[in-house]
Amino acid sequence: MDTRPTRLYGRARETAEVCAAVLSGPGSTEITGFAGMGKTALAREAAGLLREEHGLPVLWAPAAASADDLCGEAGDRAALIVLDGLDEHGGRAPSVAGLADRCPRAHVLITSRAPLTPPAANRVRLGPLAPAAGADAGYDLLLAAVRRADPSFRPAPADATAIAAVCRLLDGIPRSLEAAAHWFALATPGELLALAREERLLLTAPPWESGRPRWxxxxxxxxxxxxxxxxxxxxxxxxxxxxxxxxxxxxxxxxxxxxxxxxxxxxxxxxxxxxxxxxxxxxxxxxxxxxxxxxxxxxxxxxxxxxxxxxxxxxx
The missing domain is CATH 1.10.10.10 (Winged helix-like DNA-binding domain superfamily/Winged helix DNA-binding domain)
Structure with missing residues (x-):
C-alpha cells in the first residue's frame, strides 16, 4: 500500500509526535478526533516517513485481519502495525493489547473517532486546520484541491478573501475542504461564500451528492x-x-x-x-x-x- 498518496497540510507537529512515539520503542499510539479530520491521512504520512527514513516495516491491517496473521507477518522484529478506524471495525478488529503481547517488538498505531478503553500508551488528538503564525493550512489544502481539477486557477485578492472565509465557515475540517473544492467549477469564490453562509453544510459534500444524506x-x-x-x-x-x-x-x-x-x-x-x-x-x-x-x-x-x-x- 502507498502510505503517502498526497501532501499533508498543517500536520507537521502531529506527524512528529506520532513518529517520536513509534520510534521510542514497542507500545501503542492512538490518533483520535472527529470524522473528516484526517486521522487516516496522518497515519499514512507517519507510516511512510517511518518506512522511508528509518526502514521500519509497516503492516496496514485490513478490517478482517486476525492477530495471528499480523503477528505471523511481524514476527520477532521491530515493525509498525496500523489499525485504521478501529472503532468502525468493532469486534472484527484484533485486540490492541493482544497484539502488544504477541508482537513484543512491534508498535501498534490506531486511528479511532473515540478514545480507546483502556487508553493506548500515547495519544495524538487531531482537530481542525486553523490559521497559525501567518500560515493557513486549511486555505492551502482547499487551494491545492481546486488546482488539481483546474491547474490554471489563480485567485484574485478578493477571491482569496472569500476562500479564507469559506475555510472558516467549514471549520477547517479537511474532508469538508476537499469536498468544497469541487464546487469551484460551478461558481466563483464569492458566490460559494454566499451559498455557504445561507446553507452552512452545502459545501461539505461534493455537488454530485446534493440531495443525498451528507456525511x-x-x-x-x-x-x-x-x-x-x-x-x-x-x-x-x-x-x-x-x-x-x-x-x-x-x-x-x-x-x-x-x-x-x-x-x-x-x-x-x-x-x-x-x-x-x-x-x-x-x-x-x-x-x-x-x-x-x-x-x-x-x-x-x-x-x-x-x-x-x-x-x-x-x-x-
Missing part, C-alpha cells in the same frame, strides 16, 4: 448517540451558546460538580466534539463546539437544547 450529519449523529449520558447532557446544554464558554459555566448549566464536568469535557475533547476556543481570552480556558457540527446535529433532527437527548446510553 457530516451522519457522523455527527453517530458521535452524539455513542456518548455517555453525562457527556451528552453537557453538550446539549452548551450547544445553545453562540460564544466560547468555561468549564465553570458548563458545570452551572448542567447542575454538575466540577469533577464530573471536567471528566465529561475530557471525553468530549478526546472525541474532537469540543475544542479549546481560539482567540485571546483572559482567565480560564474557554471551549467551543464546531459550528458545522452543531448545524449537522440540527439537520439530523436532534434537538440540541437543555433537554436530555433521547436514545443515549446512560452508562459512562
Amino acid at each position: 457530516l450529519p451522519r457522523a455527527a449523529a453517530r458521535a452524539l448517540t455513542s456518548l455517555p449520558l453525562p457527556h451528552a447532557r453537557l453538550l446539549a446544554a452548551m450547544a445553545r451558546l453562540d460564544r466560547p464558554w468555561t468549564a465553570a459555566e458548563a458545570a452551572a448549566a448542567t447542575a454538575g460538580d466540577r469533577f464530573a464536568t471536567t471528566r465529561a469535557l475530557r471525553g468530549l475533547t478526546a472525541r474532537g466534539l469540543v475544542l479549546p476556543a481560539t482567540g485571546t481570552f483572559r482567565g480560564p480556558t474557554r471551549f467551543a463546539i464546531l459550528e458545522s457540527v452543531r448545524a449537522a446535529w440540527q439537520e439530523s433532527g436532534f434537538r440540541i437544547s437543555g433537554e436530555v437527548l433521547s436514545g443515549l446510553r446512560s452508562t459512562g
Whole structure:
C-alpha cells in the first residue's frame, strides 16, 4: 500500500509526535478526533516517513485481519502495525493489547473517532486546520484541491478573501475542504461564500451528492448517540451558546460538580466534539463546539437544547 498518496497540510507537529512515539520503542499510539479530520491521512504520512527514513516495516491491517496473521507477518522484529478506524471495525478488529503481547517488538498505531478503553500508551488528538503564525493550512489544502481539477486557477485578492472565509465557515475540517473544492467549477469564490453562509453544510459534500444524506450529519449523529449520558447532557446544554464558554459555566448549566464536568469535557475533547476556543481570552480556558457540527446535529433532527437527548446510553 502507498502510505503517502498526497501532501499533508498543517500536520507537521502531529506527524512528529506520532513518529517520536513509534520510534521510542514497542507500545501503542492512538490518533483520535472527529470524522473528516484526517486521522487516516496522518497515519499514512507517519507510516511512510517511518518506512522511508528509518526502514521500519509497516503492516496496514485490513478490517478482517486476525492477530495471528499480523503477528505471523511481524514476527520477532521491530515493525509498525496500523489499525485504521478501529472503532468502525468493532469486534472484527484484533485486540490492541493482544497484539502488544504477541508482537513484543512491534508498535501498534490506531486511528479511532473515540478514545480507546483502556487508553493506548500515547495519544495524538487531531482537530481542525486553523490559521497559525501567518500560515493557513486549511486555505492551502482547499487551494491545492481546486488546482488539481483546474491547474490554471489563480485567485484574485478578493477571491482569496472569500476562500479564507469559506475555510472558516467549514471549520477547517479537511474532508469538508476537499469536498468544497469541487464546487469551484460551478461558481466563483464569492458566490460559494454566499451559498455557504445561507446553507452552512452545502459545501461539505461534493455537488454530485446534493440531495443525498451528507456525511457530516451522519457522523455527527453517530458521535452524539455513542456518548455517555453525562457527556451528552453537557453538550446539549452548551450547544445553545453562540460564544466560547468555561468549564465553570458548563458545570452551572448542567447542575454538575466540577469533577464530573471536567471528566465529561475530557471525553468530549478526546472525541474532537469540543475544542479549546481560539482567540485571546483572559482567565480560564474557554471551549467551543464546531459550528458545522452543531448545524449537522440540527439537520439530523436532534434537538440540541437543555433537554436530555433521547436514545443515549446512560452508562459512562
